[in-house]
Amino acid sequence: xxxxxxxxxxxxxxxxxxxxxxxxxxxxxxxxxxxxxxxxxxxxxxxxxxxxxxxxxxxxxxxxxxxxxxxxxxxxxxxxxxxxxxxxxxxxxxxxxxxxxxxxxxxxxxxxxxxxxxxxxxxxxxxxxxxxxxxxxxxxxxxxxxxxxxxxxxxxxxxxxxxxxxxxxxxxxxxxxxxxxxxxxxxxxxxxxxxxxxxxxxxxxxxxxxxxxxxxxxxxxxxxxxxxxxxxxxxxxxxxxxxxxxxxxxxxxxxxxxxxxxxxxxxxxxxxxxxxxxxxxxxxxxxxxxxxxxxxxxxxxxxxxxxxxxxxxxxxxxxxxxxxxxxxxxxxxxxxxxxxxxxxxxxxxxxxxxxxxxxxxxxxxxxxxxxxxxxxxxxxxxxxxxxxxxxxxxxxxxxxxxxxxxxxxxxxxxxxxxxxxxxxxxxxxxxxxxxxxxxxxxxxxxxxxxxxxxxxxxxxxxxxxxxxxxxxxxxxxxxxxxxxxxxxxxxxxxxxxxxxxxxxxxxxxxxxxxxxxxxxxxxxxxxxxxxxxxxxxxxxxxxxxxxxxxxxxxxxxxxxxxxxxxxxxxxxxxxxxxxxxxxxxxxxxxxxxxxxxxxxxxxxxxxxxxxxxxxxxxxxxxxxxxxxxxxxxxxxxxxxxxxxxxxxxxxxxxxxxxxxxxxxxxxxxxxxxxxxxxxxxxxxxxxxxxxxxxxxxxxxxxxxxxxxxxxxxxxxxxxxxxxxxxxxxxxxxxxxxxxxxxxxxxxxxxxxxxxxxxxxxxxxxxxxxxxxxxxxxxxxxxxxxxxxxxxxxxxxxxxxxxxxxxxxxxxxxxxxxxxxxxx
RNA sequence: GCGGAGGUGGCGGAACGGAAGACGCGCUGGACUCAGGAUCCAGUGGACAUUGCGUCCGUGCGGGUUCAAAUCCCGCCCUCCGCACCA
Numbered sequence: 001x002x003x004x005x006x007x008x009x010x011x012x013x014x015x016x017x018x019x020x021x022x023x024x025x026x027x028x029x030x031x032x033x034x035x036x037x038x039x040x041x042x043x044x045x046x047x048x049x050x051x052x053x054x055x056x057x058x059x060x061x062x063x064x065x066x067x068x069x070x071x072x073x074x075x076x077x078x079x080x081x082x083x084x085x086x087x088x089x090x091x092x093x094x095x096x097x098x099x100x101x102x103x104x105x106x107x108x109x110x111x112x113x114x115x116x117x118x119x120x121x122x123x124x125x126x127x128x129x130x131x132x133x134x135x136x137x138x139x140x141x142x143x144x145x146x147x148x149x150x151x152x153x154x155x156x157x158x159x160x161x162x163x164x165x166x167x168x169x170x171x172x173x174x175x176x177x178x179x180x181x182x183x184x185x186x187x188x189x190x191x192x193x194x195x196x197x198x199x200x201x202x203x204x205x206x207x208x209x210x211x212x213x214x215x216x217x218x219x220x221x222x223x224x225x226x227x228x229x230x231x232x233x234x235x236x237x238x239x240x241x242x243x244x245x246x247x248x249x250x251x252x253x254x255x256x257x258x259x260x261x262x263x264x265x266x267x268x269x270x271x272x273x274x275x276x277x278x279x280x281x282x283x284x285x286x287x288x289x290x291x292x293x294x295x296x297x298x299x300x301x302x303x304x305x306x307x308x309x310x311x312x313x314x315x316x317x318x319x320x321x322x323x324x325x326x327x328x329x330x331x332x333x334x335x336x337x338x339x340x341x342x343x344x345x346x347x348x349x350x351x352x353x354x355x356x357x358x359x360x361x362x363x364x365x366x367x368x369x370x371x372x373x374x375x376x377x378x379x380x381x382x383x384x385x386x387x388x389x390x391x392x393x394x395x396x397x398x399x400x401x402x403x404x405x406x407x408x409x410x411x412x413x414x415x416x417x418x419x420x421x422x423x424x425x426x427x428x429x430x431x432x433x434x435x436x437x438x439x440x441x442x443x444x445x446x447x448x449x450x451x452x453x454x455x456x457x458x459x460x461x462x463x464x465x466x467x468x469x470x471x472x473x474x475x476x477x478x479x480x481x482x483x484x485x486x487x488x489x490x491x492x493x494x495x496x497x498x499x500x501x502x503x504x505x506x507x508x509x510x511x512x513x514x515x516x517x518x519x520x521x522x523x524x525x526x527x528x529x530x531x532x533x534x535x536x537x538x539x540x541x542x543x544x545x546x547x548x549x550x551x552x553x554x555x556x557x558x559x560x561x562x563x564x565x566x567x568x569x570x571x572x573x574x575x576x577x578x579x580x581x582x583x584x585x586x587x588x589x590x591x592x593x594x595x596x597x598x599x600x601x602x603x604x605x606x607x608x609x610x611x612x613x614x615x616x617x618x619x620x621x622x623x624x625x626x627x628x629x630x631x632x633x634x635x636x637x638x639x640x641x642x643x644x645x646x647x648x649x650x651x652x653x654x655x656x657x658x659x660x661x662x663x664x665x666x667x668x669x670x671x672x673x674x675x676x677x678x679x680x681x682x683x684x685x686x687x688x689x690x691x692x693x694x695x696x697x698x699x700x701x702x703x704x705x706x707x708x709x710x711x712x713x714x715x716x717x718x719x720x721x722x723x724x725x726x727x728x729x730x731x732x733x734x735x736x737x738x739x740x741x742x743x744x745x746x747x748x749x750x751x752x753x754x755x756x757x758x759x760x761x762x763x764x765x766x767x768x769x770x771x772x773x774x775x776x777x778x779x780x781x782x783x784x785x786x787x788x789x790x791x792x793x794x795x796x797x798x799x800x801x802x803x804x805x806x807x808x809x810x811x812x813x814x815x816x817x818x819x820x821x822x823x
Numbered sequence: 824g825c826g827g828a829g830g831u832g833g834c835g836g837a838a839c840g841g842a843a844g845a846c847g848c849g850c851u852g853g854a855c856u857c858a859g860g861a862u863c864c865a866g867u868g869g870a871c872a873u874u875g876c877g878u879c880c881g882u883g884c885g886g887g888u889u890c891a892a893a894u895c896c897c898g899c900c901c902u903c904c905g906c907a908c909c910a
Contacts, residue, residue, distance in 0.1 A: 171907085213827050213905085220826070220906060227910085245910060258910090301908080331909045338910085344824085345908050418909050539905080609847070611836060615829085616903090623835070626847045629862095636862090683837070686846035693846095696863090765842045770891055772842050796876080810890055815841050820890045 003635040005599030009729045013111060021745055022116045026070050026525075033069035034526045035061045036505055036565075038534030038542070041078045041497075042102040046109045047581045047588045048619060049574040052607045056571060056681070057533055058115045059608065062725035063676050065116075066749035072526050073116060074508040076123035077103050080131075081497045082160060082176060085430040089462050095430040096458065099126060109591050113600050114728050116745070121511045125500035130507065131432035132453035133517035134500050137549070138435055139446045140556060146192040147424075149444065153262065153287075153330070154423050156184040161464035162427045163188055165496060166420050167221070167541045183287060189434055189493065190421040193548045197222055197417040199562075200547055209567035211614075217539040223418025228402045229333065230411030232257055232310040234269070235318055241265060241310055244332035244416060247342065248405070249397040251314050252386040253360035254337035255350070257321045258303065260329035261286040269306045269321065279304055279323065286325045301326045301349045312337075313410040314387065314401075324349060332416045340376065341368075347376040360385045361394045422545065424496040429462050429469040431494030439481035439488040448482050454490070468492040501542055502549040505529055505564055523559060532565040539570070569679060572616040574607070581619075589619055598628045601727035605631065608681035608726060630689055631730060634723065637695055638716065638734050644704060647739055649713035652706070661711035662756045664694050665718050669752040672722045681726070688723055695719065721750050766791055767818040768800040776817070784811045791817055 016022065026032075037057040040050060061073035077099075084095035084102075091098075103124065110117060123130055141147035155164040159179035163186060168175040193200075201222045204215045227246035234240060241257055259266045261283040270279045282304055303324030312319050326345055327336055340350035340357040350357055357370045361381040368377055383392045389400060405411030425434065433454040435447040447454055457476050460469050470476050470492035481488040503517065509526040510519035534542075543565070550564040573580045576587040594603040606627040611617040646652070653662075668691040675684035695715050701708065717738065724731025724744045735744035763777045764787070774796040778787055788809060791797060797819075804821040811817050 170905090216827065217905060223906095223909065225909070243910085247910075299908090326908045326910095328909065336910045343910070345910080348908095416909080536904085609835095618835075620835070620848075622848050630847085632862095682835095683846075686837075689846055767841085767891070770889095775842085808890060810841095812841055812891095816891090818841080818890050 001639055003632045003639075005601065005631075005729070008733045009114070009595075009600050012729045012732045013114065015732075016114070017111070019743075021743055022073075022118050023120055024070070024072050024074075024118045030068055030070050032072070032526060033064045033531075034072045034509075034529045035064065035531050036073075036508070036529045036533070037075070038532070038538065039076045039078050039501070039504060040106065041081055041083070042099060042106050043083050044102050044105065044583070045590060046106055047574075047590055048594065048603070048607060049581045051113060051591050051603065052574055052610075052613070053533060053535070053571055054110065054115050055113065055604045055607050056569075056613055056679075058113075058604075058728075059676065059681065059725045060531060060533075061116055062728065062745065063749065065745065066721075066725070066747060068748065072121075072508065073118060074121040074123075074511075075110065075115075075117040075119070076121075076504060076508065076511075077106075077125065078497065078501050078504070079103065079124040079126035080431045080494075080500055082162075082428060082430070085428055085462055088430075089464075094458065095462070096126070099124075099430075112595055113591055113604060116728070121508055123504065123507050123511050125432075125497070125504065126430070128453045128455060129514065131456075131500070133507070134432045134495065134503070135435040135447070135452050135454060136449060136517060137503060138495065138499070139449060139452075141191060141552065142436070142446050144552070144556065146195060146552065147189060148192065149187060149189050151185060151187040152190075153183040154186050154188050155181045156186070157181055160428075161466060163423055163425055165423045165498070167422075167498075167544070168496075188423050188425040189436075189491075190423050191499075191548070193422045193545075194417060194419055196548050196551050197224070197419045198415075199551055200419075200544065203547070203551075203562055206563055207565075207568070210565075211568060211570055214536070214539045214543065214568060214570060218544055221419060221540045221544065224415060225332075225417070226413070226415050228405055228411050229414035230313065230337070230405055232312060232319075232337065234321070235309040235311060237308075239265075241321070241335050242333045243335045243337045244414060245337055247339065247398070248401040248411075249383065249386075249389075249394040250339040250342045250360055251312070251337065251401060252383075252389070253339040253341050253358045254312055254315075254319065255340060255356040255358055256319050256338045257310050258327045258336050258338050258346075258349070259306075259321065259323045260327040260334040261323050261325060262329035263323070263327075263334045265335075266306070266323045269308045273307065275304070275307055279306065282323070289325075301345070301352060303349065303353065305353075313405075313408070320355070322353075330420065331418065341370065341373060342376050342378055344376045344378070347373070358385060422496075422548075424499055425493040426496055427466065427468045427493055428464065429456075429460055429494065431497060432456070432500060433470065434491040434493050434495055436491040437479065437481060437488045438491070439484060439486055441484045441486050442481055442488075445481065445483060451482060456494075468494065470494070498542060498545050502545045503553075505532075505546070506553075506559070517558075520558070527559065528561050528563060529565045531567045531569065533569045533571060535573070536570040543568070569614070571613050572611075574610070574619050575616055576619045578618070594624065598624055599631075599729070601631055601730050602628045604728075605685060605726050609685045611682055613679055613681060627685075630692065631727060633692055633696070634719065635730065635734070637692065637699070638720075638737060641699065641712075641716075642737065644709055644712055645716055645738060646709050646713045649710040649717075653710045653714060656707045656710065658707055658711045659756075659760075661698065661708075661715065663759065664691065665711070665715045666752040666756040669718055669722065669750050670757065673749070673752070676725070685726060688719070688726075691715070691719060691722075718750055720744070721747060762814060764814075765816045766794070766797055767816060768797070769820060770818070773797055773800050780814075787811055787817060791819065 035057055037053055061071050064071045079099050084099045087098045088095045138147055155169050157164055157174040157179055159177045169181050173180055201224055225246050227244060228248040229242060229244050231240040231242055270276045301324055303322045306321045306323060308321045309318040310321050338346040340346040341359045342361060359368050359370055362384050363381045380394045383389045383394055383397050389397045402413050433456055435454045437445050439445055457473055460473055462469050477490050477492055479488050479490055506518045506523055510522035513519045546564050553559045554562050581588045591603055606624045609627055668687055671687040672684045698712060720731055720734045731744045759780055761777050762780050763775050765772045766774050766776055774794055776790045776794055778790050806821055808820040
């Protein structure tokens with residue numbers, strides 16, 4: 001019988017569906033293991049790029065079950081979001097129907113691939129029993145003053161017709177549709193994630209099992225800066241400008257002040273002066289510029305002198321006040337002291353507008369001159385022109401100047417973060433409604449918890465026009481205040497979908513809980529997630545938001561752990577033609593076509609064999625064929641040799657074993673086990689291929705006696721058990737054909753016997769002066785003395801050693817011998 | 824500019840400081856076949872030698888440490904990714 005993967009896979013797919021095999025088991029005597037894949041946005045179908053993620057997870061989950069863990073391996077749907085709404089606009093299908101159609105399709109694809117999800121725990125973020133709790137969390141955040149509304153310049157995507165969080169703007173473009181983002185002054189809801197900036201930064205230290213690069217990206221995103229906040233009084237007015245600097249040591253070199261165009265003082269300082277019109281136009285121009293124009297390379301800095309002066313509190317000099325587009329209003333105080341001698345940007349601006357430059361730090365070895373300065377000197381050095389701080393090492397002066405400023409009451413030590421509050425309002429329909437009300441008497445109030453969820457109405461005109469589609473609904477916005485009974489209006493914006501996914505990992509522990517977002521006991525049992533796997537694209541988005549949520553829940557006593565994900569693995573993309581698979585590029589390979597041609601097991605094994613899972617890999621149909629051949633070979637060994645299998649090999653094998661065969665079998669068990677542990681699936685499969693070739697060699701042997709048969713039987717059984725997590729359909733099929741009744745899924749993972757790995761003799765390469773000149777074969781336990789003798793005895797080595805003085809002989813146990821001779 | 828990852832045969836990729844190129848693809852030759860794009864066996868980094876066993880060169884480039892470097896150190900080059908006027 002040839003390898004008829006279709007009927008085999010259909011058969012097991014059906015059996016698994018009809019059984020409870022993949023339901024989560026909790027045996028109190030066993031340790032727990034929560035394995036989680038980032039749940040997908042159901043946008044139609046999965047391609048092989050997605051599949052890699054879930055196959056990795058399935059191997060780990062199956063392996064952990066076999067290792068005797070209670071495994072939680074759930075799957076759900078990040079089901080709110082724009083694509084559903086866009087599809088609805090385009091094709092006239094309701095987002096809900098579109099979403100659930102997609103879910104059904106992807107769910108079918110998962111089953112096609114034989115992924116061992118516990119579907120009894122399936123969740124979708126767009127169902128009221130889920131988003132009720134998303135809203136509930138919003139209310140908790142609001143009650144703890146961590147959700148608030150403010151008018152601020154926010155990122156607006158003109159294509160998606162909604163605001164975006166900072167994290168969702170990539171290089172000035174919308175993360176989702178690549179449209180250049182513009183700034184708009186809008187009243188929006190924010191989560192005060194900045195209140196957690198320090199802890200989100202500090203606790204990265206706890207995440208020892210996270211990839212360094214993800215932690216670095218989060219660290220950079222949080223962007224902590226320590227420095228001095230100082231007051232520069234405005235000449236002739238009763239107010240001062242607050243600036244922030246990380247270089248207090250350069251404060252004597254501050255020769256002018258720059259306000260961000262949006263800074264309120266910018267217009268105020270020129271009000272009623274001939275400059276007003278010009279400055280107003282400048283500010284408007286800068287505001288309208290997209291992030292891209294503003295950060296474009298080669299862009300010239302632009303600014304205007306405001307015809308005002310401020311007092312540098314250290315030099316007591318009057319320095320001009322400017323406004324310029326290179327100062328950002330959103331960061332720190334939106335105003336800077338400009339030190340052209342020691343800051344690249346200030347230097348560029350000063351040169352452009354002919355502003356004074358003063359050196360206040362000299363490098364230790366030579367003396368710079370203002371007029372010769374090619375680039376700003378930003379390194380540490382010795383203070384000059386710095387009053388009482390002259391002669392000090394600049395690194396020390398930083399501290400001294402901060403202290404001095406604090407003593408004199410002109411400034412204070414200050415820490416700023418680049419991290420901004422998380423803007424979570426979205427002017428779109430397909431999301432969880434923000435559960436807030438506007439009452440003319442009570443003000444902005446939350447919907448009482450017992451009235452949640454605020455249901456998303458179904459009969460809505462989705463056309464995006466700027467405000468949320470919910471605002472145009474005939475009844476949704478209108479309600480009565482639950483506190484005073486007045487006529488009130490509902491908030492009509494919905495929440496960013498990243499809010500939905502900031503707590504889903506908790507819901508999986510008790511998805512049916514209806515009194516609370518999750519069952520506390522279940523969360524305490526399963527959480528934190530032991531292994532989390534997903535794409536690198538969420539390094540600062542989802543992963544930062546989820547950490548923030550978890551910390552908030554920790555603070556209000558709902559969970560006892562400070563971090564949600566213990567171990568993180570970020571897998572690489574699968575590319576075709578050098579770029580990620582995507583529908584718009586038309587370079588998609590779907591699981592259906594591979595399963596149709598080669599079967600699910602081949603699809604699975606190939607996505608693992610393709611290369612190291614943390615790196616991108618190019619899809620190759622030739623490679624798929626190679627894996628298909630391998631599985632065929634495995635199948636044939638069994639199919640053609642069942643008669644040689646002895647189910648009682650275990651009791652017979654001691655005392656009559658073929659050491660070399662058992663060594664191969666046991667070293668394969670060891671290699672595959674260790675490779676799974678360290679996520680080296682490609683080499684695990686390579687060693688299974690080698691193992692299979694070895695077994696083929698054994699079949700060539702003429703004498704298939706009892707000894708041969710028991711070793712062969714052990715090998716067959718180990719081969720199928722080691723292969724099963726990778727190719728579960730074939731695993732079950734061959735396991736059954738070996739006469740087993742229980743699913744292979746429930747079998748204990750094989751262990752190797754270390755003593756069987758030893759050989760009696762070993763062959764060691766012998767180097768002479770660093771070059772391999774021959775080999776020796778000695779007993780495995782040979783002493784250094786015996787090895788030495790054997791080296792000298794070797795005919796081949798004699799020509800290299802004869803007549804030379806042996807200066808050194810290095811013997812690396814079980815690896816090699818290195819001889820150093822004169823000349 | 825800053826930060827990160829990476830550069831190994833024709834290709835994807837293996838290699839606790841210890842025989843570079845496992846495994847797979849491709850290619851070459853052979854076996855079995857009416858036939859094979861099925862299967863099996865053998866070979867496959869380069870140059871030279873091929874009357875053996877071989878010799879030399881090879882992991883982006885240049886140095887260094889070491890008995891021994893793809894691996895460690897120093898200095899460059901290139902590719903990809905993230906951040907990007909954050910004061």
